Amino acid sequence: MENILRINLSAEGGPKTSLEPIGKYAGLGGRGLTSCIVADEVDPLCAPLGAANKLVFAPGLLSATPATTSSRLSVGCKSPLTGGIKESNAGGQPATVLAKLNYAAIILEGRTPGTDLWKIIIGADGVSFEKCNELRGLGNYDTVAKLVEQHGEENAFMTIGQAGEMKLGAASIACTDRELRPTRHLGRGGVGAVMGSKNIKAFVLKEKDARYAKAKDPVKFKAASLAFAEGLKRHAVTGQGLPAYGTNVLTNVLNEAGAYPTNNFHTGQFAGASKISGETLAALETERGGEATHGCQKGCVIQCSGIFHDKDGKYLTKQPEYETVWAHGGNCGIDDLDAIALLDRMDDDFGLDTIETGVTIGVAMEAGLIKFGDAQGAIRLVKEIGAGTPLGKILGSGAGVTGKVFGVERVPVVKNQALPAYDPRGVQGIGVTYATTTQGADHTAGYAIATNILKVGGFVDPLGTAGQVELSRNLQIATAAVDSTGLCLFIAFPILDQPDTFQSLLDLLNSFYGLNLTGDDVTALGKKVLKAERDFNTRAGFGPAQDRLPEFFQKEKLAPHNVTFNVTNEDLDTVFNF
Amino acid sequence: MHLTVKLFATYREGRFEIADLEHPDGSTVGSLLDALAIPRAELGFVLVQGRHVELDTPLAANTTVSIFPKVGGG
Incomplete structure (x- = not known):
């Protein structure tokens, strides 16, 4: 390249x-x-x-x-x-x-x-x-x-x-x-x-006549490729959980932990969670002749996706991701997988971000346009977006605009981008990432769920404030580097837990490009990327006021743990001290 | 003592999704895993009433225990 x-x-x-x-x-x-x-x-x-x-x-x-x-x-x-x-x-x-x-x-x-x-x-x-x-x-x-x-x-x-x-x-x-x-x-x-x-x-x-370039050291590259793939297969998350249940395995996890944002972030548990869980979705896909295990790209050994068929056994959409099932499901009080899969299909067809769209529907429900739990109403609203009606254009402009137009106080956005599928009161580390990432609320920018909830890469108590800034900072740096490799972020689970798999990743880069990168170089790359992004945002007029969660996360307690977001503004302002 | 136990993902294979169980008073999370034939080394994490616990955490009666293998996504 x-x-x-x-x-x-x-x-x-x-x-x-x-x-x-x-x-x-x-x-x-x-x-x-x-x-x-x-x-x-x-x-x-x-x-x-x-x-x-x-x-x-x-x-x-x-x-x-x-x-x-x-x-x-x-x-x-x-x-x-x-x-x-x-x-x-x-x-x-x-x-x-x-x-x-x-x-x-x-x-x-x-x-x-x-x-x-x-x-x-x-x-x-x-x-x-x-x-x-x-x-x-x-x-x-x-x-x-x-x-x-x-x-x-x-x-x-x-x-x-x-x-x-x-x-x-x-x-x-x-x-x-x-x-x-x-x-x-x-x-x-x-x-x-x-x-x-x-x-x-x-x-x-x-793709015709397009060919891979040769590695600088083909023998070492081949060995690193095999070792890296073996490391992904060996780790339980990338080798078993993601292939079998997909990303939606997280519905039950977050719901049990009391951090599953329900009905536009009103509460942390959803009564219908098991009906839309990854376990239920995978069984339904298999029963209808779809696939519970499927790769989105050639050569991927994780295969976290799947194929969802409708009630007649015909292809409807790919396996909806956890964030989609949450945004259109629990976040809107909807526990119907067929409705959620149809919304996923519509989002893909109209070309809409499923997180932004689902959160927007939740805000519309908060505003009283339709009731929480109204699956047919949600489908009707998303159709309006595709049709480009005035209401559809408002909704398609995202949760922030929709909240303003309909006078809603509780609008879950940071930098005007909708919050994903983890309540920052129930997982304080992800709250730090939502608030401070250069991207607007984005779970992938520093996935503190790994360490706060899943006990991957150690454990930091999700309800406490101790260690959350450092956790988010380190994850944001590492993620900026991983996002530069073209590797799927899910490789973070094995590389956080398995030092030899992290070494395989370095070996891949070094043998292909003739480099001598170490772990420190990867960290330096992540920091360079974040600094460039942060500098752009500063020049665009962003300051500390943009690195905050909406007010209600500090004021309203989240059931069942009855906790607010407690990381202080002063601590949030230290995330980029590196 | 009485416990409500929930199992998830691969742990359901050959076991159950949710069950009301009797377990000896004064026992720990680890002993419950042993009783369920869940190898400790393969464990992801355990929540009691939605809070993370360790293998040596004593169990309290009439609580809900949620047991997960190593899983992830996002």
Whole structure:
């Protein structure tokens, strides 16, 4: 991955491309690369939906290799949702194809004049641009089906649905999976709206004649690959729990721990949790002829996903993730897996972040638009988003906007981005991450659940304040580094517990790129990425006031443990002291 | 003493989801695992009334014990 492809959409006579060597960004991939480029090139005060914003895609450092679980794709920009820097990442096939085409990054800049929609076709034989107004108004499923008709199956696709075309704050960019379904989403922060603002409907990424580069030391790389995959299979989380039950195994965990946000964060336990749990979901998938164990990308040994069939045994959607089941389920008082799976399908089709959308529906329920537990009402509201009605556009703009429009006090957002599936009062460490990450509320930015709840990487009492700032800080640094490798974040479970698997990860990077990285270098990389992101946000006008949870988390006690969020503002302000 | 015991994920295989059990007074979390034939080395974590406990934590009567293998997601 030696090249950066720059696409200037504003160029006279149509979009123009230029190829640049990776240069000063050598050694960076994924989030590290998108965040450093955005921090260097995007004016932090620009209008996020204007021509001055840029959309940067980058596969991870290891996406260019056949190493397992390494096809995560990062996208970066100034977020129209948060107003700060954004990195969102997804699985599926696009990262592998881009990396095999030798692109370390694609920088999309400017905006095509006029109202035509465009697709960008990238392959070993070059880059081309075609108008695609016939795709206007189509959801991701129909869009990809048409693109497959036009371009064949030997491709990966990145597309936006109706939400991206409407430039809504909850709009995602869909990445196709192994079956060419648009099920893996660059979800958070409204990245789909930025793509829509540039009049780009789709990327066609041609795998034909795209080849992995050679490792500098192929013998050592092969040995490291085998050892790394063995380490993932050996650990109970990546070897057993995630394959068998998927991420939704967490529903019962968080519910039992009393930290499962229920009915828009009113209480910490949901009476219907077992009906929507990972155990129940996996059994239902198997019973209906779907699959409880399925990979989102080729070569992944974890296989945390699955295939969900409807009551008639027909494909409806991929296995909804824990955050989706929570956002559309317990957070809205809904305990019907068929309704939740349909909402997942609709989110994927319209191109919506499932967390932002589910939390928005919860806020709408708080406002009294529909009642908690009203599954059909929730489906109707999400349909309004896809249809682009005035109410739908409000809801598609996210939880913060919806709360303002309907006069709701309890709006669970940080930096205007919706909180995910863990109540920060029941898991104080994740509250520190929500408050302070550069991304807006984001559990993946420093997954304190591992150590607060799951006893991975040690144990820090979830209800106490001691050790939470240090825990979140260390996890945020480590995550920024992992997000640069292209490896799925789930590899963190084995590398936190198994030193030899962490060494295998270093061996992968070192043998492929001819480096001598140590653990300290990984930490330094994470710090560099966070500092670049934090500096962008400071220049965008963010300060300590943006590093706070909504007031009600400090005032309202969460049942059953009757606890508020107790980490002090002074302590929150020390997270970035490194 | 009387306990409500909940098992999750792989621990349900060949056992149960939820059961009301009698267990000797004064015993520990570890002894309950032994009685359920759950190897201590494979344990993820145990919650009693939603709070984390250790293997040597004494059990109290009429509580709910939730036992998880090593799991994760996110």
